[in-house]
Amino acid sequence: MIGHDIFVPAPLLVVSIGIMVMLAATAWRRSVGRGFLCAAGMLLLAITVVGHHTGKAPDGGDSLFVQDRWTACTAILIMFSTLCIMLMSWRDAGVAREDEYPLLLMLGTLGALAMVFSANYMPFFLGLEILGVSIMGLVTFGHRAVPGHEAAMKYLILSGVSSAILLFGIGLAYGVTGSLRFMPPIAAGAVPAALPVAATIMILAGMFFKLSAVPFHMWLPDVMEGAPVPVAAFVAVVSKIAIFSALVRYFGTQNQPPFLDDILCGVIILTIMGGNLMALRQAGFIRLMAYSSIAHMGYLLIAFVCPGRLQSGVVSVYLAAYTVNTLGVFAAMDAFAIPGGPDGRVVAQWKGAFFSRPFLASVMSLMLLSLAGIPPGIGFFAKFGIAAAGVEHQRDLLLCFLIIGSIIGLYYYLNIVRTMMAAPALPSVSLNRQMRPELTVLVIVLSMIVVIGGLFPARAIHPFLPPPVAPSGTGDGATH
Template identity: 50%
Template sequence: MTALLPGLPPALPILGGGIALLMLCIAWHRSETRAILIALTTLVLAFASLWLPVLPWPGDPTGMLFVPDGWFTYIAALMLLSSAASVIMAWREAGTPADEFYLLLLLGTLGALVMAGSMDMVIFFLGLETLSLSLLGLIAYHRTQPTADEAAIKYLILAGLSSAILLFGLALSYADSGSLRFAAPSRSGSESPALPLAATALVLTGLFFKLSAVPFHTWLPDVMEGAPIPVASFIAVTSKIALFSALARYFAGADLLRPDAVGAELAIVAMLSMFGGNLLALGQVNLKRLLAGSSIAHVGYLLLALLSPGPFGMASAAFYLAAYAAATSGAFAAMRGASGLSDIGAWRGMFHRRPALALAMVVMLVSLAGIPPAIGFFAKTYIVIAGVSARRIVLLGALVASSIIGLYYYLNVVRAMMEPVPEVPRAVRGTTANAALITALAIVTVLAGLFPETLVRQTRSLLQPTPILHEAGLGPVAAHDMLYRE
């Protein structure tokens, strides 16, 4: 497979083959069991293929469309595992018929991987739209729920608007540089300095819409509330990882420590997202909306890591993405295990009804809050170290202050679960596969927090997101060595 497709990560054609196979099976005979088996098998094979050798690109590396570097391998592994968690959550939850639900999940995962490894504007935009259109179908999949239609319409309008803004920015970037490389345009050699600045601002605006960073965040709570639980998890985890990875690769060749308009915009959005996300979640009575606000705040924390280039910057971001993915997926899986209870009031007395499920939810919330011994504590500390090394004092103050706000609403859910109830209703249990998923994520969240050394070594050894090669001053031989060294 790799011999026929030089420079292309094997995970992409494997996902494409799994999608084609599932389409053929749907046309032949519908079966949710077979659909979920094909989806999980495809994701597992794609995960295993990430460490297969990729045939070098024949010729100048600047002509490559994908970058199979260490950053892509790590990010793709996180997205494939998160998508597999969404598939497991969807078992007996997807609706009727369910086959196309898993097909759309695989399509969205394919688009996310294309975005994460893209080095070309056109390929990146195709991956982004594949992900967006898949999400649109997934959000509206439960046709009998009025909230699903409302959420899908809101997502359709804002996704179309943000894609148009992003595409306009990419067009301006091409007009300035004459290149389709997916990278922030340089203003040093530009005839009109305003053109690359406008291009970068528009691309950032489009990506911030997709990331739901403040002040482009208003759609996320409504969409996640109306979407099924597996889809809400997919939006909050897989799509966020893909979009942050693309943002990191876009600025891989830029000096974000330089005081300019782009750095200031990123810093302002980071600070607004930290406070805005936590304040949004503060008054929520719905767990999905609470986790939406939490997701927005975590985007702000990740932007702080992005703005702290150096020995800890992107390594801390990679570690934080793993911690965020495990805890957020686990929280949604616990919600699914409670028969889809999303109202915080319905979780009152959960320690008396379902002590194991309540304990797992506590582990996830404690990790998201950054409380030891869960992995979220070390992840947030790692970002603080990166911020200190880059002297981001104001942003560090915002992180500490906003995290204190976050403690209230996370622990408020824990308090509700510990309240005694006079009458204990009959417990409703989820599927065995979902229970196994919750157990595995809870164990990983605790053990990785107690023993983070392995993951720290993995993130520190990553290649940083590869910058545009000809602007980095690399010739074909040096660039080839950088891309394919182990």
């Protein structure tokens, strides 16, 4: 691994260079606009070089990074999401006041990409911590200073505990295998010893915390509620894509041992039901979306325990649909906000939105219905793919909870639509409010993706159908 021929995916290099350029520009002269432009330019360049790399992967599979169609798919989703969040943040008075903000966004994106491309515990853990530190800084931005500091402190404490558990598990895994390859220390189908079991469970618990699976979910609603709207979108989308991509890479598309399968099924049921039931009680829009995100992670985990020919494609399509729909909700929420007026963070503030802001209300309804799995949104085909994978593997119990959770989710999504269709009690102060041009473009593009993906699913989802994912340490699919 020492030498000039180290294998590194090109997007990691481009984003790293972009961060160094932004740091140098900040040391020379501060400029928020220049920081955003530099970050956006580097992300666009990184997207264009996805699939390229420098160096050559060693023959034995002992590489720090892995590159294949699965990593390309998830890396594009992460960088696309960050670009959308930058458009949401551009000229946002709540966050776009300091040039550290785009720098932290880029650092978080670098950490997420390092997790996606990891074939070794070292870059995975470093990427996880870089992402976590950047989230802590981003949460404190904006005019909601007190809630932001409280949310960042909660994330700091709980994230530190989960990272310690994860690191302990990594240490145990290294003691068992003598290798830092990113793969579980247990053999599928075998009855493993106590130490490999303990290592695998601790690593899985650390990943479940970052994924906000129940019962490791308690941090997500508080952190998202205390953060500015674009940062809440970053937490709900980018961090989830990164950790789920790493989770699939870690275990690969293989059957899990019986003891681990039972644990995963229990977590899936708790996550689906816990996320949906807790979302029913929320009056705050962002807290509702946080619990909705938890439920969607439960749906994704159904595909995770259904290995085979469908798994990688189903997970990719669902991640893409979840990304576009969630970004659309937060973009519409950001566009709804009025300086000195309602900010859209409370569901009741959307009352009568179809009369005062018909375009935004229509976009919000489209995104919510797609999240609920109603056609013609792309979310319908994404959820149908999860159900198909469950049917193929005869996961009857999990499918029952998928149906129950979807029905509950339909209720609180439609309740928001009903609120927007209700006649406002007073004339809305937002009738003359003009959307920022960049937000108008963003919500239109996201709406087109949702509709086109729903009407022409075969063509829309074809780029998101990589072959089955192998664990990083096997060498299968570990190179370009």
